[in-house]
Amino acid sequence: MIKDRIREDMKAAMRSHDADRLSTIRLLLAAIKQREIDEKIDATDDQVMEIITKMVKQRRDSVEQYRAGGREDLAGKEQNEIDVLSGYLPKQLTDDEVIAIIDEAVAAAGVTGMVGMGKVMGAVKAKVTGRADLGKVSALVKARLTAK
Known part of the structure; x- marks a missing residue:
């Protein structure tokens, strides 16, 4: 399951002291947990994919807004989060x-x-x-x- 892989990646990020990656993974796990609590379910891989896709879309919108506002520092941070989250998505179609x-x-x-x-x-x-x-x-x- 994807959730197990995400948890293992969180542990690896903790061990390697990769604060940015760890922060993004924790945000993802929190979003998954929130949906599980709200809907009283145990999230399936498809539901986790929906959450990740939504988070990536939100961050892409943020990158556009930050770049329009001249805030490359914040756009870069959001782009790093997109890179981490995209690692859990399947290969994109052409x-x-x-x-x-x-x-x-x-x-x-x-x-x-x-x-x-x-x-x-x-x-x-x-x-x-x-x-x-x-x-x-x-x-x-x-x-x-x-x-x-």
Whole structure:
């Protein structure tokens, strides 16, 4: 399980006195624990992936804001956290791989035009969650559906 790997990485970060990595891992474990308490569940690997994906997205937004504000020091810190968190995500899909999945979903759904956007996104989201930025995927689906 991913949670076990995260805990082992936390121990390793403690042993090596890697304060930045340790801090990020502790934030991740706290987010996982919070979700488990809120929903009264034991988080599965898929749920942990959702949490990590959400945390990475939040940090990417923060990096943009910090850079726009001229705060490269804070942007760098956020980027370091993204690097640590991304290590737990599966290999990201290339644009070509995402487009192939979208084409397959469009063909399977048999939709044309933007009317089928929700149906196609539902099918695509199930296959790419945690492996591609859903905002980017949404833009690619819109482009495919308007082109047809």
